[in-house]
Amino acid sequence: MPWNHLRAFAGGILDFARNDRPLIRHSSFLLLLFPLVVHAAGNISILGSKPRWSVLENYQETITHDEFAHLINDVYCTHGFAPDLVEINEKTARILVNRDARKFFTLRFAEKDDGREPVPRLWRPAKILPPAKLEKPLFGLKIGLDPGHLGGKWAKMEERWFQVGNSPPIQEGDLTLRVARLLALRLRELGAKVSFVRNSNEPITGKRPNDFRELARKILIKNGVPQPRADVLDPNDPEKEQTIRWQSEILFYRYSEIRRRAALVNFKLHPDLVLCLHFNAEGWGDPNNPTLTDANHLHLLVNGSYLAE
Ligand SMILES: [Zn+2]
Numbered sequence: 001m002p003w004n005h006l007r008a009f010a011g012g013i014l015d016f017a018r019n020d021r022p023l024i025r026h027s028s029f030l031l032l033l034f035p036l037v038v039h040a041a042g043n044i045s046i047l048g049s050k051p052r053w054s055v056l057e058n059y060q061e062t063i064t065h066d067e068f069a070h071l072i073n074d075v076y077c078t079h080g081f082a083p084d085l086v087e088i089n090e091k092t093a094r095i096l097v098n099r100d101a102r103k104f105f106t107l108r109f110a111e112k113d114d115g116r117e118p119v120p121r122l123w124r125p126a127k128i129l130p131p132a133k134l135e136k137p138l139f140g141l142k143i144g145l146d147p148g149h150l151g152g153k154w155a156k157m158e159e160r161w162f163q164v165g166n167s168p169p170i171q172e173g174d175l176t177l178r179v180a181r182l183l184a185l186r187l188r189e190l191g192a193k194v195s196f197v198r199n200s201n202e203p204i205t206g207k208r209p210n211d212f213r214e215l216a217r218k219i220l221i222k223n224g225v226p227q228p229r230a231d232v233l234d235p236n237d238p239e240k241e242q243t244i245r246w247q248s249e250i251l252f253y254r255y256s257e258i259r260r261r262a263a264l265v266n267f268k269l270h271p272d273l274v275l276c277l278h279f280n281a282e283g284w285g286d287p288n289n290p291t292l293t294d295a296n297h298l299h300l301l302v303n304g305s306y307l308a309e
Contacts (some may be wrong), residue, residue, distance in 0.1 A: 046219075047255045053097055053105050061117045065109045068093055122270040129272070136191030143192045144271035146261060147180040148278040149173035152254060157209075158253045164290055173201065176277040184278025197261050205260040209248040212217045212256070216247035238285060240298075 044050065052175055072081070076086040091111075097103040110116040123142070133139050139185045151173025155161040160172035177198065181218035184194045198204060232240040238247045265274055280297050284290035 001021055009201050012209040033088070038293060047251070047259055056105055056107065059122045060108050061110045061115075062119045063107075063110060063116065065090065066108075068109060122266070123272045133191070138187060139191035141273065142195070142269075143187055143198055144195050144265055144269050144274040145180040145184060146197035146265075146274055146276040147173070147176035147199075148276055150198075150201060150244045150257070151175075151177060154201070154203070154253060157249050160291065162284060164292060167196055177201070179277055183277075195271060197264055197269070203253070203257050203260075204264060205252070205256040207252055208254045209245070209252040212248040212251035213244055216244045216251060219247055220244065237270060 010212075022028055046238070065088070072088070085096050093107045093109070093110055095105045095107060096275065097105050099228050130140055149155070149158055149160045149172050151160070151171045155169070155171035155173055158173065161169055162171075163169040175197065179197075187194050202248075212306045220242060228247075229239075229243045237243075265271065280299075281297050282293045284293075
């Protein structure tokens with residue numbers, strides 16, 4: 001899988017792992033992790049497409065044995081991995097593609113560091129960018145701005161909507177878009193080439209919740225809700241996450257939307273860097289009498305920097 005694909009998709013995944021979903025309880029997180037069983041045959045994640053193993057051919061001899069072993073043992077699989085999934089030999093790694101058919105992909109290692117084939121990528125790492133100019137330090141850098149969520153008429157559905165009294169509602173998707181537009185001006189002044197992953201309050205995905213009702217029903221049944229209800233009773237319905245409506249909506253605004261954004265980044269925009277913008281949100285207390293909070297958990301998530309090393 002191309003690294004920038006991983007990068008952009010992980011950006012999306014982070015979005016739902018973040019602690020910015022005050023209205024959604026822990027149970028839904030688990031429920032959403034398990035729908036994998038729906039596609040147990042291919043063990044593919046929600047709305048995922050079948051892996052195209054042939055793409056890996058482009059990565060032959062781009063990595064040495066030592067670096068591969070280091071990355072898999074010390075970065076990606078620090079708790080170990082099943083030995084039949086990846087078998088590391090002296091000159092190759094044998095990767096299981098299909099257990100029943102005993103099908104494997106063989107990755108050939110580069111023999112030494114200076115004998116590596118170049119890694120094919122559509123973005124440029126910092127070290128190969130032209131030297132920064134004093135007045136235009138970001139000259140030529142391609143930056144994609146991804147304003148998180150949708151806002152507008154979708155804000156309530158995506159549970160990114162907050163209102164105190166009769167004041168205008170605060171919608172995270174609108175805030176992120178406004179900030180992205182302000183940021184674009186400043187980044188361009190510094191020389192960057194800026195593109196928008198989203199530049200309106202409309203989704204990138206062409207799908208809508210109704211397209212996912214059948215999948216939502218299957219997911220719920222597989223996860224122990226044998227006769228899922230069609231609809232949510234009211235916003236405080238304690239079992240709303242077990243309804244076809246709630247599940248089909250999240251399949252639309254989170255899973256489908258994030259996958260389409262990742263595809264846009266990887267197959268069309270090709271930025272060197274993607275900035276995914278979000279605002280943190282805290283619980284608002286009693287939904288009938290919401291209150292503001294001073295808590296601020298500003299954090300920057302830099303993908304790929306999860307470990308101390
Ligand atoms: Zn957010």
